[in-house]
Amino acid sequence: MHGEGFFFQAFVYLVAAVVSVPIAKRLGLGSVLGYLIAGFIIGPYGLKLIGQEGQDVMHFAEFGVVMMLFLIGLELQPSLLWRMRKPILGLGGLQVLLTTTVITIMGKALGLTLQTSLAVGMTLSLSSTAIVLQTLNEKGLMKTDAGQSSFSVLLFQDIAVIPMLAVMPLLAVSSLETSATAHHGTGWVEGMPGWGQALVVTAVIAAIIIAGLFLVRPFFRIIAKTGLRELFTAAALLLIIGIALLMSKVGLSPALGTFLAGVVLANSEYRHELEGDIEPFKGLLLGLFFIAVGASIDFSLISSKPGLIGMLVLGLICAKLAILLILGKIFKMGNDQNILFAFSLAQGGEFAFVLFSFAVQNNVIEEKIANPLIGAVAITMALTPLMLLLNEKLLQPRFGTKEKENGKADTIDEENPVIVAGFGNFGSIVGRLLRANGVGITVLDLDSDKVELLRKLGLKVFYGDASRHDLLHSAGADKAKLIILAINHHDKVLEIIKMIKKHFPHLHIFARASGRTQAYELMDAGVHHAYRETLDTSLSAGIDVLRTLGFRSHQAHRATKTFRYHDEESINELRHHRHDSKTYLSLARQHIEDLEQLLLSELGDAEEHHDAGWDTTFMQDKFGELKEKKDNP
Secondary structure, eight states: OTTSOHHHHHHHHHHHHHHHHHHHHHTTOOHHHHHHHHHHHHSTTTTOSSOTHHHHHHHHHTHHHHHHHHHHHHHOOHHHHHHTHIIIIIIIHHHHHHHHHHHHHHHHHTTOOHHHHHHHHHHHTOOOHHHHHHHHHHTTOTTSHHHHHHHHHHHHHHHHHHHHHHHGGGGOSOSSOOHHHHTTTTSTTTTOOHHHHHHHHHHHHHHHHHHHHHTHHHHHHHHHHTTOHHHHHHHHHHHHHHHHHHHHHTTSOHHHHHHHHHHHTTTOTTHHHHHHHHHHHHHHHHHHHHHHHHHHOOHHHHHHSHHHHHHHHHHHHHHHHHHHHHHHHHTTOOHHHHHHHHHHHOSOOTHHHHHHHHHHHTTSSOHHHHHHHHHHHHHHHHHHHHHHHHIIIIIGGGSOOSSOOSOOOOSSOOOOSEEEEOOSHHHHHHHHHHHHTTOOEEEEESOHHHHHHHHHTTOOOEEOOTTOHHHHHHTTTTTOSEEEEOOSOHHHHHHHHHHHHHHOTTSEEEEEESSHHHHHHHHHTTOSEEEETTHHHHHHHHHHHHHHTTOOHHHHHHHHHHHHHHHHHHHHHHGGGTTSHHHHHHHHHHHHHHHHHHHHHHHHOTTTTTTGGGOHHHHHHHHHHHHHHHHOO
16 A cells, blocks of 8 residues: 555544545535545545555455445345335335336447446446435435435345346457457356356345344354344354355345345344444445546546546436436326436446446456446546535525425335333333333333344344444434333443434333332433322232222222322422431431321211212323323423
8 A cells, every 4th residue: 555554544544534425515516526536635636645555455345345235135124125115116116127128228329239238238237225225314305205216226226136147248249269268267156057157146045035034043143142243243244245245156245145134133132232233334345436436537538538428427417317307207207206316316336337347357348348347436426425516506406396296205214113121021011001002012121032032932132232222223213203221230221311302302111110210310300191000009909908998999099199299299298308317318208208197087087988989080180280290390
């Protein structure tokens, strides 16, 4: 790396990102364009702080795309994929087919062979999953019709890379191996006949699915039992890197392999934990990928052939825009959504770098043809944030709102109104009661054995540490209404409350306490819904004991309600004095005496309590007064 060393290069990349991205976002350009600009500035055609090693960085940074597709797979349960089959297969399939056909015809018209034209058409039909999803997420457009349609098309494109890679060798225009091919004979399928390659590829994909269904869960259960978060993170990275290497060995896209693994694990109890562990690596590597794309644009080629490159860029964008607009009309999108959909996908994709390289190695495309196309793809990727900005500032104001106006349900059903942290004796009863009444819940628990047992009982429980901000975010805390903290470890509960108050202040917190002391601390932390786990059970037992001793049912119930009201009232008052033992004991003794006198006086007045145990209006008023005191201490 020019002798400066690894740390200097790392410093250059980090400075470029830290400086350029905030400026770009401040100017309304988005982080992706900021990364691309940073890559151009530090690249060989800017300040020359990085040189040819930028290509090596590109290969490393592409791992960010691999991680992104793994996380996308985790979001897509097989049942959800089935429900999305129409936009994925219909819209996505038509986009790839029409774009490939149009570009193939254009290639033939320009004098290319049919094989080369078809290879170019397939490659340029793909769009940039990384740039599009990142930009749409930043702008909050993923839930729009255009966002969901773009996602469906990108998903089909990513899946389509597999058959494209399989078809490329069959399009070879020469039986002679190039030197590039000779140096890439490290794959397991190298030199195999076509049927042998197909067999190996099928076996590898089947192995990933089977391992995901039957081996990965026990593996992560063993890792989770250690209680070491860093070991779980290492195991998650091991899974992704291992699958990426395996797919590379059989000549397939590593990103598609990890996507498949993500889909298989979408129903796993470890899903949210995996998301939380991988997300930081994905974000960092994607940023590095965008910087590498900006640095890799060959400006010497562009300056030497500006007319050719300009024609390729304009032709690709215009062709894809026209096709996407037509498809949007066919699938009945509104004008504003159709334009957003078309502008989002009217670029080349990161898989073009892989496919063009693979095509050159297999003598499908000549290097002198591939290099300008790679440069054009990089430019279209760099232009995407600008195109979306142009659409947002100039076109969208003329065609209505950018958001869906109707209340159509989101296609990804991971946003539940309630999150339950801890699914033991306390949490499971509350959670089951909510589910039985049609309330959607997302359940998290850190005991891997309990999670496995509960899932065998048919309860959907996820393994994960609810004290982690990233994990709660992936579990939908930003959209949920309330969270129930039913965890046994009180210190952990306080830690979670502090984090929720900071990052998710809108959440109503319902917390479990084992006794008065813990209830005091929860209330001091700002929790108004603190529940002592044994209180209701003890009062229920007291009712049965009184009835067994000959008390009438209404007497037992009324006495219990009165006791509960005054006990809750005493907690709200005594918590302010618990650090002054003398005052606390004096007030506590007074509360006990007052309560006993009140209950005895009610018991002695026969007319006062005649069937009054069933008249709940009085007690409702009392509890309303208590709640007001809690809310305004």
